[in-house]
Amino acid sequence: MNNELLRTLATVVAVSAPLVYAGIGETLTEKAGVINLSLDGSILLSAMGAFATAYLTGSLFWGFVVAALIGAAVAALIAFASISLRQDQVAVGFVLTLLCADLSSFLGNPFVHKPGPAIPNMPIPILKDLPIVGPILFSQDLVVYGSFLLILLSWLWTFKTQPGLRLQGIGERPEAAFARGTNVNRLRFFYTVLGGALVGIAGAAYSLDIKLGWSHNHTAGNGWIALAIVIFGGWHPLRVAFGAYLFGGLKALGSVMQRVAPGVPTQIFQAAPFALMIVALLLVSGNVLDRLLAYLPRRTRQRVTSLVRSSPPAALGKPFVEE
Amino acid sequence: MQIELRNIHKHFGPVRANDGISLRVQSGTIHGLLGENGAGKSTLMKILSGYLSLDSGQILVKGRPVSIQSPAQGIRHGIGMLHQDPLDFPAMRVLDNFLLGRGSRLRQHRARAKTELLQLADRFGFPMDPEEMLSTLSIGERQQLEILRLISLGAETLILDEPTTGISTPQKVQLFATLHRLAAEGRSVIFVSHKLEDAEELCHRVTVLRHGRVSGEIEAPFQSAQLVRLMFGQDLPPSERATIPTGQPVLQLDHVTLPGPRFSIPNISMTIRAGEVIGLAGIEGSGQRLFLHACVGLVRPSSGQILLDGQDMVGQSYHHLLKSGMAFLPANRLEEGLVEGLTLAEHCILTDRENMPFFVRWSEAREKARQKISEYNIQGTPDSPIESLSGGNQQRALLSLLPSHLRLLALEHPTRGLDVESARWVWDMLQQRRRQGTAIVFTSADLDEIRERSERIYVFSGGNLSGPVDATETSTTELGMMIGGKAYEIA
Ligand SMILES: Nc1ncnc2c1ncn2[C@@H]1O[C@H](COP(=O)(O)OP(=O)(O)O)[C@@H](O)[C@H]1O
Ligand SMILES: [Mg+2]
DSSP, rough: OOOOHHHHHHHHHHHEEEEEHHHHHHHHHHHTTOOEEEEEHHHHHHHHHHHHHHHOOOOOHHHHHHHHHHHHHHHHHHIIIIIIIIIOHHHHOOOOOOOOHHHHHHGGGGTTTTOOOOOOOOOTGGGGTTTTHHHSSSSHHHHHHHHHHHHHHHHHHHHBBHHHHHHHHHHHHHHHHHHOOOOOHHHHHHHHHHHHEEEEEEEHIIIIIOOOOOOOTTTTHHHHHHHHHHHTTOHHHHHHHHHHHHHHHHHHHHHHHHHHHHTTTTHHHHHHHHHHHHHHHHHHEEEEEEEHTTTSSHHHHHHHHHHHOOOOOOTTOOOOOOO | OEEEEEEEEETTEEEEEEEEEEEEOOTTTTEEEOOOOSHHHHHHHHHHHHHOOOOOEEEETTTEEEEEHHHHHHTTTEEEEEEEEOOOOOTHHHHHHHHHTSSSSSOOOOOHHHHHHHHHHHHHTTOOOSSBGGGGGOOHHHHHHHHHHHTTTSSSSEEESSSSTTTOOHHHHHHHHHHHHHEEEEEEEEEESHHHHHHHOOSEEEEEEEEEEEEEESSSSHHHHHHHHHSSSSOOOOOOOOOOOOSSSSEEEEEEEEOSSSSEEEEEEEEEHHHOOEEEOOTTTTSSSHHHHHHSSSOOOEEEEEEEETOOOOTTHHHHHHTTTTEEOOIIIEEEESOEEEEEHHHHHHHHOOOOOOOHHHHHHHHHHHHHHHEEEEESEEEEESGGGGGGHHHHHHHHSSOOOSSSEESSSSSOOOOOHHHHHHHHHHHHHHHOEEEEEEEOOOOHHHHHHHHHEEEEEEEEEEEEEEEETTOOOHHHHHHHHHHOOOO
């Protein structure tokens, strides 16, 4: 493989890292049955908070901590409004999106276009020298490695552990989970806040690593993409991660094409990833897939179906009231 | 395990679901809890299993007072409950369902759990594939899984809430054998039902509830008459069969094939005449709903002809069919029949098809709603939101909103969730409609209702249609056998 391709792929892996954090964070929240719609706003606010903290203290670590806390705090508001006050999750989330975005502009004004610290690159010895995967996966920085670890852990947690089963249960059928001795609302609160913290880290990953610095609406749009990726990924951590990389890849392809075909308006390449995501979504959820799957033997079909099929947690967005 | 409930009270708003109930269940017995719909059985059992909290009263396990605040505590005291509507996870695998809720360790120990599940399943003779998706199982199989799960959690008292609704006859036989076996092993079984024959066949002792109180307790052998008296307060009057002459054919199906999501129903031919009542029996999801939908034009047959008053109705719009005198009353009253959030007066405006002024005439609508309230004896006001009415009153409201002249009325579970009095009232209304020449097609899970109310019965079993059976000549057992798959053509 030539070097340029490797470098492009490495960039795709890196720029997708924030989407992985946000997408998986939201996946955990939605698996528990709660929709945190505020992603676009909370990523902006936590990106700003992370940058401001790191700029003022000089500590990247505290930048990430503050970002995680901001994300968690916004999520806690949503959890409180939807779980405790039983308000509409979508409405609350939407209002918070707008509020956080405005707040980030207002509070972040003094930090616009200031030079700040950045996460240093940290190739992993030995692994970085592996052919192909070395330069793509192991010549990155801690934030990107963290995203790998998150993919693996969230998948293991959701599908391979006992608490993961409960997580699936409270999103699928909270009454049944309750009948099996689960404190549904407490767990929902927990996963909403945990997911929010990961969304906050996504914000810090932008302003301190992937899209350095701070400006008005610095990360705007990425929250909505993360939300779409969760649906695209069928609420499955591995597929959500795949969605994030696919989107990153399509964007990279866009900029390559722009160089190859300079005559074509740039907007086309900027918009293409979204259109392609929609096509991919149709393929995943439409009849086409059903027809293809029908050819597989029954057992394999069940497995493949559960891997590629998107169906939301059955109780997504529905409050649970203990009688 | 001996269980005692002392003076349990529980109310929901003004409804006293449990009004001072005391009950003692001996270990090693099958104890029946009998009562008609709404008597308070489920509420009492949910309290015992920790799913609901009690207002006042005491629970004693093995003679010691305990406090059961959550299902987790219930299971810790050895009390496990199989809910009326199985509380499981259709979207997950059988093994996941078995594992979910077992302690809070981190690891799943799938292999170990799988072995345990298979061993248990083997012991009770339940066929069980741990990797199957639960949604592909029948209600009966899901019940079996729940029983195994509760036993493996150490349940010594097993509560089963209406377990015989929706399962096949062979599954019922197997269930009863299992319960006998559990009792013989020294566990106690509380069997909740509103069906006399189930309780008579199975239980050692029966407590009857009525309006939230204990109306009596009897030891086997039981006398049906006595149980009926305790359940309903008096002997059920022998159902008088109204003789209403049937008229012209209203609906004719000619070699119709209906395409369903899981199976299609081939080659249906039948004629439904004015004033006639056709009952559709079968386990939920066997094709009755599809058939009803086809009768009112909501589903298009893939082949064959459906004639309404001699006119081909295939391809006609639903709106047109409504105008030509069809109506459909769905089982999900709040989801498909009524509009949640709107009041009765607003429903009157919505359904008035003859008179549609651009501006709403509120006083007129309210007046009309008031008329319906008194005519149909609805407990509510023109301005009460429809969802605040009880099930019986919602059904009354739905009936009151039907147009005055109907050729065909299709009903799905017309009396589901209604108390006996409301159910009788609904059928009185339907009889009136019949006299005016309306043909009626209905589904019901209650075979007695089907037998008593219809003239001809068709039985659906996994997409197969058998019948018609003459309602006066069949028995519940025979219908049960047909539903269970032993369908045979009756000339
Ligand atoms: N969660 C609830 N909210 C309000 N009313 C309820 C609730 N559960 C039961 N009820 C009412 O309590 C009464 C008893 O219901 P239930 O225990 O389900 O009766 P059964 O199981 O004997 O049919 C009924 O009138 C029912 O409408
Ligand atoms: Mg009940």
